[in-house]
Amino acid sequence: MSNPNIILIGGGGHCKSCIDVLELEDKFTIAGIIDVKEKIGNTILGYPIIGSDDDLPQIAEKYDYFLITLGQIKSPNQRVELFEKIKKLGKKLPLIVSPKSYISPHSQIGEGTIIMHNVIINAASTIGNNCIVNTASLIEHDTDINDHCHISTNAIINGNCTIKEGTFIGSNATINQSISIAKNCIIGSGSLVLKNIITQNSTWVGNPTIIK
Numbered sequence: 001m002s003n004p005n006i007i008l009i010g011g012g013g014h015c016k017s018c019i020d021v022l023e024l025e026d027k028f029t030i031a032g033i034i035d036v037k038e039k040i041g042n043t044i045l046g047y048p049i050i051g052s053d054d055d056l057p058q059i060a061e062k063y064d065y066f067l068i069t070l071g072q073i074k075s076p077n078q079r080v081e082l083f084e085k086i087k088k089l090g091k092k093l094p095l096i097v098s099p100k101s102y103i104s105p106h107s108q109i110g111e112g113t114i115i116m117h118n119v120i121i122n123a124a125s126t127i128g129n130n131c132i133v134n135t136a137s138l139i140e141h142d143t144d145i146n147d148h149c150h151i152s153t154n155a156i157i158n159g160n161c162t163i164k165e166g167t168f169i170g171s172n173a174t175i176n177q178s179i180s181i182a183k184n185c186i187i188g189s190g191s192l193v194l195k196n197i198i199t200q201n202s203t204w205v206g207n208p209t210i211i212k
Helices: 013-025 053-060 077-088
Strands: 005-009 029-034 047-051 065-068 203-205
Touching: 005 013, 005 053, 013 029, 029 053, 047 053, 053 077, 065 077
Parallel strands: 005 029, 005 065, 029 047
Antiparallel strands: none
């Protein structure tokens, strides 16, 4: 039996990394990519760009599975809008997991989330919908990561943390145990977070972190 088709939304660098995970997981066949109109007809790693965001309703008439492969650094807004659009169309956003990662059977992960290579997610952790858990990051026990977050490469989220909706944790950042971070925050690369962050939509950098 052949794998079901999936459409990728977003054709930048993150898309290429997602393709690598999808090919390795081998649960879906990539039928095409949605990107800006000017790139329709081009290919990304051999897969065709078949339409733009405006074409989503027509493409959704033919395909059931979608994955948002648009990256997230400064803001989650575009990813959130796309996620909601796909849900309104009644389509499915599967969980994608690299076979090179370790996911505790005692953890829970939401729809539309991608777990990249060499990630570790330990027991009793919860990852929300439409998240990016990027290469070689560590999510420790009893941590709750809400919807639409991006945990970037080699970041460490220690035990009993709460990362609220839409927050970005930069590469090589370390979040100390039992820390809570508010919605839509940006934690800069290499930062060390030692105290709770309660201010939404704020940016924090440094070791230890200070507000920017």
